[in-house]
Amino acid sequence: MTDRVESLEAAAREALGERARSIDVALGECTIVVAAADLPAAMRTLRDAPPLRFGMLVDACGVDYATWANRAWEGRRFAVVYHLLSLANNQRVRVRTFAEDDDFPVVPSLVDLWPAINWFEREAFDLFGIVFDGHPDLRRLLTDYGFVGHPFRKDFPLSGHVEMRYDPEQGRVVYQPVTIEPREIVPRVVREDKYADTE
Amino acid sequence: MAEIRNYTMNFGPQHPAAHGVLRLVLELDGEVIERADPHIGLLHRATEKLAESKTYIQSLPYMDRLDYVSMMCNEHAYCLAIERLLGIEVPIRAQYIRTMFDELTRLLNHLLWLGSHSLDVGGMTTFLYAFREREDLFDMYEAVSGARMHAAYYRPGGVYRDLPERMPQYQKSSLRSDREVAKLNENRQGSLLDFIEDFTRRFPGYVDDYETLLTDNRIWKQRTVGIGVVAPERAIALGFTGPMLRGSGVPWDLRRKQPYEVYERMEFDVPVGVHGDCYDRYLVRIEEMRQSNRIVGQCVDWLRANPGPVIVDNHKVAPPPRESMKSNMEELIHHFKLFTEGMHVPPGEVYAGIEHPKGEFGVYILSDGANKPYRLKLRAPDYVHLSALDEMSRGHMIADVVAIIGTQDIVFGSIDR
Numbered sequence: 001m002t003d004r005v006e007s008l009e010a011a012a013r014e015a016l017g018e019r020a021r022s023i024d025v026a027l028g029e030c031t032i033v034v035a036a037a038d039l040p041a042a043m044r045t046l047r048d049a050p051p052l053r054f055g056m057l058v059d060a061c062g063v064d065y066a067t068w069a070n071r072a073w074e075g076r077r078f079a080v081v082y083h084l085l086s087l088a089n090n091q092r093v094r095v096r097t098f099a100e101d102d103d104f105p106v107v108p109s110l111v112d113l114w115p116a117i118n119w120f121e122r123e124a125f126d127l128f129g130i131v132f133d134g135h136p137d138l139r140r141l142l143t144d145y146g147f148v149g150h151p152f153r154k155d156f157p158l159s160g161h162v163e164m165r166y167d168p169e170q171g172r173v174v175y176q177p178v179t180i181e182p183r184e185i186v187p188r189v190v191r192e193d194k195y196a197d198t199e
Numbered sequence: 200m201a202e203i204r205n206y207t208m209n210f211g212p213q214h215p216a217a218h219g220v221l222r223l224v225l226e227l228d229g230e231v232i233e234r235a236d237p238h239i240g241l242l243h244r245a246t247e248k249l250a251e252s253k254t255y256i257q258s259l260p261y262m263d264r265l266d267y268v269s270m271m272c273n274e275h276a277y278c279l280a281i282e283r284l285l286g287i288e289v290p291i292r293a294q295y296i297r298t299m300f301d302e303l304t305r306l307l308n309h310l311l312w313l314g315s316h317s318l319d320v321g322g323m324t325t326f327l328y329a330f331r332e333r334e335d336l337f338d339m340y341e342a343v344s345g346a347r348m349h350a351a352y353y354r355p356g357g358v359y360r361d362l363p364e365r366m367p368q369y370q371k372s373s374l375r376s377d378r379e380v381a382k383l384n385e386n387r388q389g390s391l392l393d394f395i396e397d398f399t400r401r402f403p404g405y406v407d408d409y410e411t412l413l414t415d416n417r418i419w420k421q422r423t424v425g426i427g428v429v430a431p432e433r434a435i436a437l438g439f440t441g442p443m444l445r446g447s448g449v450p451w452d453l454r455r456k457q458p459y460e461v462y463e464r465m466e467f468d469v470p471v472g473v474h475g476d477c478y479d480r481y482l483v484r485i486e487e488m489r490q491s492n493r494i495v496g497q498c499v500d501w502l503r504a505n506p507g508p509v510i511v512d513n514h515k516v517a518p519p520p521r522e523s524m525k526s527n528m529e530e531l532i533h534h535f536k537l538f539t540e541g542m543h544v545p546p547g548e549v550y551a552g553i554e555h556p557k558g559e560f561g562v563y564i565l566s567d568g569a570n571k572p573y574r575l576k577l578r579a580p581d582y583v584h585l586s587a588l589d590e591m592s593r594g595h596m597i598a599d600v601v602a603i604i605g606t607q608d609i610v611f612g613s614i615d616r
Binding site: 069083 | 239240243245247248249252253254257283284286435436437438440449451456457539540541543546547548549550552559561563565567568569570571573574576578582583586587590615616
């Protein structure tokens with residue numbers, strides 16, 4: 001298994017050349033980091049180059065790095081992570097790209113390469129506010145009609161901003177500010193290295 | 200001349216054939232679908248966000264509630280991802296138990312799919328038969344975990360406890376006489392494994408029954424043959440997995456191609472369709488049920504002969520046994536820390552995909568070394584399938600949309616997450 005990942009790493013390094021900012025292998029999985037501007041060209045290479053041929057897009061999701069390891073994150077805040085699968089070579093690869101602007105994150109859309117990505121991009125837009133340039137139908141997907149904000153961002157509270165209830169006086173459903181306090185029962189703890197070493 | 204316009208129709212979210220809370224906006228030219236726009240998210244619970252604020256074990260029961268007709272398979276992908284991050288090896292007996300319950304779950308899922316799909320296109324009988332068998336499968340779930348649906352049985356490092364020695368039996372009540380109880384308990388005299396073995400012997404006959412009702416049924420074929428045809432190249436581009444991909448003729452099964460647990464030791468065949476229509480996908484799933492039954496039988500034989508531990512004895516990950524916790528200070532501390540602070544997972548990222556009954560169910564965990572995942576992404580197979588509904592239903596009649604939704608095997612727990 002490890003040989004196969006390493007041969008994949010070598011093939012990807014050769015095919016992508018300068019466009020890959022880094023290629024790492026960890027836990028038997030290969031991760032490629034690509035700049036947002038190079039993304040369409042790099043992904044096209046991954047899809048079509050004979051030793052790679054990642055014909056299927058398995059997953060794409062947004063990530064908000066704002067509170068990584070309970071510290072302030074240095075570097076770009078929003079990333080999109082793609083998981084590709086090659087049916088021809090029976091291999092998987094992960095591609096990560098960071099959006100350049102934190103206030104208005106934009107990443108090129110890949111709908112032309114894999115139609116399967118359509119809803120994944122809509123979801124990442126809905127939940128993280130990442131804009132996919134070139135997407136034909138970038139509407140909200142999972143949240144309510146008329147929802148404000150991007151709920152999976154780390155600065156969005158778990159309990160949300162508004163709640164819905166039936167108002168008997170007005171005879172309809174109304175939105176109002178949330179009446180519950182966010183509470184965290186188990187604090188988030190990041191231990192020093194080797195604390196929970198499983199060996 | 201009168202102006203001719205397309206007609207827009209709302210399908211769902213309370214339509215019985217919408218399989219839950221699908222709202223579908225259909226643009227119709229007469230009765231022909233011009234465009235289908237699924238509106239999802241009515242069951243969105245932000246499971247991924249909730250998991251970010253809970254420890255790894257606390258989020259595990261949420262996995263049952265994703266695809267709520269194949270509960271243990273969801274847990275399985277989640278546990279696999281954590282185990283790969285931690286780098287722990289699961290005891291072999293636990294691997295067999297997981298394989299067996301994955302396949303029982305596949306039966307559970309396919310039976311519900313078969314029942315509701317045939318109900319949608321006009322056959323009531325299969326539904327009743329399928330639910331009769333599901334009852335036995337729920338009893339197996341209940342015997343190992345105490346819960347009929349939301350089991351929370353798989354844990355990082357193995358399974359919660361070993362298979363019971365005695366299958367629970369029905370009790371006499373004001374509603375059931377002695378004779379009825381004795382009849383119900385006929386195949387529950389031995390252990391759980393005896394009950395499962397008895398089921399695997401009975402099950403092929405049941406599948407024959409379903410096939411008698413449907414396979415050559417004229418109405419069934421009229422409703423499914425040539426409906427929702429997807430070419431193999433298109434199926435790959437659209438991200439189809441599982442029976443949807445195999446129905447189009449692509450022999451891709453993660454149990455074979457990227458085996459996990461003990462699937463490489465199992466003998467089974469991977470059925471593949473030819474035409475890529477609803478009928479072929481039906482045939483694929485029916486054959487999958489027979490193959491799952493074979494796998495369950497092989498697991499039962501192995502599990503009978505090979506006792507052993509079912510969860511790792513690394514107490515940073517799995518709780519210590521009850522007895523040692525009561526008598527040993529260190530084990531008590533382990534227990535306390537595990538259930539308050541939870542386990543710490545080393546920094547890194549991992550994607551674990553399994554052959555879920557609906558397709559590839561994937562869990563992507565991004566960990567920064569805390570006791571909670573930094574980001575958890577659940578890749579649901581039916582989410583991807585539903586996104587192709589527009590393309591599959593264009594040019595078909597309204598009634599065919601119901602057949603296509605049925606063939607996609609949609610469950611909103613996992614689509615909306």
